[in-house]
Amino acid sequence: MNNFRKKLPGTPYFFWSVLFIIIPLCMVFYYGLTDKSGAFTLENIIAIATREHSKALWLSLLLSLIATVICLLLSYPLAMILCSRKGGQHSVIVFIFILPMWMNFLLRTLAWQTLLEKTGVINSILSFLHLPALNIINTPQAIVLGMVYNFLPFMVLPIYNALAKIDENVINAARDLGANPAQVFFKVTLPLTVPGIISGITMVFIPALTTFVISNLLGGSKVLLIGNVVEQEFTQASNWHLGSGLSIVLMLFILLNMIVSAIFDKDGEGSVL
Amino acid sequence: MNKKLIDLQHITKSFDGQMILDDLNLYIRENEFLTLLGPSGCGKTTTLRILGGFETPDQGHVIFDDQDITKLPPNKRQLNTVFQKYALFTHMTIAENIAFGLKIKNKSKSYINDKIAYALKLVNLEGYGSRMPDSLSGGQQQRIAIARAIVNEPKVLLLDEPLGALDLKLRQDMQYELIRLKNELGITFIYVTHDQEEALTMSDTIVVMNQGYIQQIGSPEKIYNEPENAFVADFIGDSNIIGGTMIEDKLVEILSARFPCVDTGFGTNRPVDVVIRPEDVILSSPANGRLTGTVTHLIFKGVHYEMEVTTPDGYEWLVHSTGMYPVGTQVGIDVDPFNIQIMHKPASEDEEAVKIDE
Amino acid sequence: MIKTAAKKFYVFLIFLFLYAPIATLIVLSFNASKTRAKWGGFTTRWYVSLFRNDAIMNALLNTLTIALIASLTATVIGTIACIAIINMKKKSRAIWMGITNIPMLNADIVTGISLMLLFLSLGLKFGYGTILLSHITFCIPYVILSVMPRMKQFNTSTYEAALDLGAGPVYSFFKVVLPDILPGVLSGFLMAFTMSLDDFIITHFTKGAGVDTLSTKIYTEVKKGIKPEMYALSTLIFVTVLILLLLINKAPADKKQKA
Incomplete structure (x- = not known):
């Protein structure tokens, strides 16, 4: 009786997650592994190997990897600088990175068009400074920029949290035992923030890999990513079977990422929140 | 006497305009077990951090083995620190933790392994090397x-x-362990604590600090038996600190009763503070005491009884005794002359002994 | 000295990068020219015409009500779920936290199409309701992940003490447990609200014809050109939120100083 009462509060969530998380995922697999007549087939998955699809997938992987690396390289020093500031500023820092989300994500990304255009703000400034113009609008570079812009906070926050958690005396202990600043960083600080880094990579890589909006808005219609292919199969071609099949391929990458993060972050310490 | 190993000269340090250490001077001899003792915020930890190299003093010098190391970073100092709450590297095994400093100094593998085994044996944790x-x-x-x-x-x-x-x-177990370690290693220990019992048990020398100033330096016995001021007396163990008048050499008046004592040189009819440890108060029948009072509290403490005896003028004496007097009993109070410690009254308000905050 | 200056400059550059598009949008909201490309002089007329644009006002209303209902529902379901999860054995707890993580870790596009397939096969009419169900689904994990750490810190004996003193489980929850985990609940709610408000991808797949949130409305406008009223509206939302959050942030800071 007691046991039952303890579990009772979980019931709504239990039903909710079965109905809206697990069953829908099963349906993606069902559609992905059948054809229009309902017969089992691997064709929708093998379809990733066609020239058009594999090109989109490779480009997506390349761009999202580049964006993830750039985010990591930008975020780590930033998080360290923010962390070295004294006082309980945690909420302020979270606030600064969450605030942009209150301006619509599509509008913010579109604003980059205005900034990047041939006669846009950035080029006006560059020509004023007599610097060569930046012509990256409607190119893969612009897409990478859009990815970095949109997902940077998801890299900064987990790394910042991981850094903030490190006891100052642990760093002092390393110095005390003879480590110079570089040794302190590589032997103590960096290993202790691995959960944050892994969590950050997940939070940037997955949405970047699967985006179709950023490529639509900043890549013109010239650049096709795997996300665009899937989206078109669902909204324009209405070929749910093929769209689902390609989604399963995407989920393989997501699963791979989850396994990697589970290995590095056993206690689920790295978190944005 | 061993030679001076560390000399802190005129150390001054403030944080955000608040003075933490004010012209601190202190030397530490080789092989000494020295304890910095005081309430939180007294500057003891800052002193230690200056020694470790984690803080740089605003003024003054840290001399180590005749070398000025004031500006030397922690990784270049020949001292090591055991931190509050351990500060172990949680991403490394015990063995890797112990090997950390040696690996940085590029010691050979066999040397490191020997050292790990030796250190684990020394702290009675053999076989724990691979644990986290x-x-x-x-x-x-x-x-x-x-x-x-x-x-x-x-x-x-x-x-x-x-x-x-x-x-x-x-x-308590670790206190004995630390004493044993110090004797086996034959090195200098500088120990920071706010626990006076810990300080009394382990130290060769105790430095009592308060509000950035050194209040007294001395052996545990000296600090306990002959506190130099009311702060030290109050901080080290329980005491009765009573205002009194020095009538003449070797005679003091406390609460309008006269007690013979052993102190001289305080002048005649001068106001003084008198320190009497609770275990030095002798209770007897009212007729045999110099003062009489009523027992107002009684607690059994195991080794002794702790009593509170209130004298007619309202002063509450803290008494430790193996004899038991029930609450309400009229008792006489006496103290042996050599157990009465006379202290100068602070000369100014500024010097007034500060309240202990823990 | 040079080092700190370099650090400050670096932080400044990153913030410039984050906020430059926002500044751009705010500037555009005062642009008299209807096209993005050209500055046609200063005007505030978009702020006036905005309130007469029914399509935008409708989308705004949908966005706000969906975000509010979805995040509130998610907060209730999520917080209650936390109580159950914390009482579970280690293994089932791990399974449930894993399930909770699926919408967080999975790509939005996959979550979107999976829900779309579900609603199709259930024969639901795509519209306000399907958007709401989807939003609740992806909001719950944010609540659980921010309440859970608080819940773990919570000392169960406090709850047991309340029971011991004669309070019922529900009363004890509201009087003892909830106040303690409240910061987590609130931040979970805010997080969920923000995510719902900013979502485009999942809404894109689960909305029906005729129903629009601001995101989907903007997306359909991209090809034709964004209406300047949109810039005015997002500027208003941004400034409102900024002021609100500044006020919230200032309040506890004052308290801290007094303490």
Whole structure:
């Protein structure tokens, strides 16, 4: 009786997650592994190997990897600088990175068009400074920029949290035992923030890999990513079977990422929140 | 006497305009077990951090082995620290924790392995090398923190309230362990604590600090038996600190009763503070005492009874005695002359002994 | 000295990068020219015409009500679920936290199409309701992940003490447990609200014809050109939120200083 009462509060969530998380995922697999007549087939998955699809997938992987690396390289020093500031500023820092989300994500990304255009703000400034113009609008570079812009906070926050958690005396202990600043960083600080880094990579890589909006808005219609292919199969071609099949391929990458993060972050310490 | 190993000269340090240490002068001899004792905020930890190299003093010099190391970073100093709450590297095994300093000094593998085995044996944790710090109890983690520091063969070990997070029994065990370690290693220990009992048990020398000033330096016996001012008397053990008048040499008046004592040189009819330890108060029948009072509280403490005796003028005496007097009993109070410690009254308001905040 | 200056400059550059598009949008909201490309002089007329644009006002209303209902529902379901999860054995707890993580870790596009397939096969009419169900689904994990750490810190004996003193489980929850985990609940709610408000991808797949949130409305406008009223509206939302959050942030800071 007691046991039952303890579990009772979980019931709504239990039903909710079965109905809206697990069953829908099963349906993606069902559609992905059948054809229009309902017969089992691997064709929708093998379809990733066609020239058009594999090109989109490779480009997506390349761009999202580049964006993830750039985010990591930008975020780590930033998080360290923010962390070295004294006082309980945690909420302020979270606030600064969450605030942009209150301006619509599509509008913010579109604003980059205005900034990047041939006669846009950035080029006006560059020509004023007599610097060569930046012509990256409607190119893969612009897409990478859009990815970095949109997902940077998801890299900064987990790394910042991981850094903030490190006891100052642990760093002092390393110095005390003879480590110079570089040794302190590589032997103590960096290993202790691995959960944050892994969590950050997940939070940037997955949405970047699967985006179709950023490529639509900043890549013109010239650049096709795997996300665009899937989206078109669902909204324009209405070929749910093929769209689902390609989604399963995407989920393989997501699963791979989850396994990697589970290995590095056993206690689920790295978190944005 | 051993030679001076460390000399702190005119150390001044303030944070955000608040003075933490004001012209502190202190030397530490080789092989000494020196304890910095005081309430929180007295500057003891800052002193230790200046020694470790984690803070730079605003003014003054730190001389170590005749060398000025004031501006030397921590990684270049021949001292090691055992931190409050251990500060172990949670991403490394115990063995890797202990090997940390040695690997940085590029010691050979066999040397490192020998040292790990030696250190684990020294702290009675043989066979724990491959465990992770999280799987150890607080006391065990503390020993690893000590082992991690001493394998580097420092000339001085700095200990920052290392037993603060442990429970009473464990703390007592670790006190003996630390004394044993110090004797085996033959190095200097500088120990920071706010626990006066810990300080009395382990130290060769105690430095009592308050509000950035050194109040008294001396052996545990000296600090306990002959506190130099009311702060030290109050901080070290329980005491009755009573305002009195020095009538003449070797005679003091307390609460309008005259007590013979052994102190001289205070002048005649001068106001003084009188310190009497609770275990030095002798209770007897009212007729045999110099003062009479009523027992107002009684607690059994195991080794002795703790009583509160209120004299007619309202002063509450703290008394430790093996004899038991029930609440309400009229008793006489007496004190042996050599157990009465006379102290100068603070000359100004400014010098007034400060309240202890813990 | 040079080092700190370099650090400050670096932080400044990153913030410039983050906020430059926002500044751009705010500037555009005062642009008299209807096209993005050209500055046609200063005007505030978009702020006036905005309130007469029914399509935008409708989308705004949908966005706000969906975000509010979805995040509130998610907060209730999520917080209650936390109580159950914390009482579970280690293994089932891990399974449930894993399930909770699926919408967080999975790509939005996959979550979107999976829900779309579900609603199709259930024969639901795509519209306000399907958007709401989807939003609740992806909001719950944010609540659980921010309440859970608080719940773990919570000392169960406090709850047991309340029971011991004669309070019922529900009363004890509201009087003892909830106040303690409240910061987590609130931040979970805010997080969920923000995510719902900013979502485009999942809404894109689960909305029906005729129903629009601001996101989907903007997306359909991209090809034709964004209406300047949109810039005015997002500027208003941004400034409102900024002021609100500044006020919230200032309040506890004052308290801290007094303490």
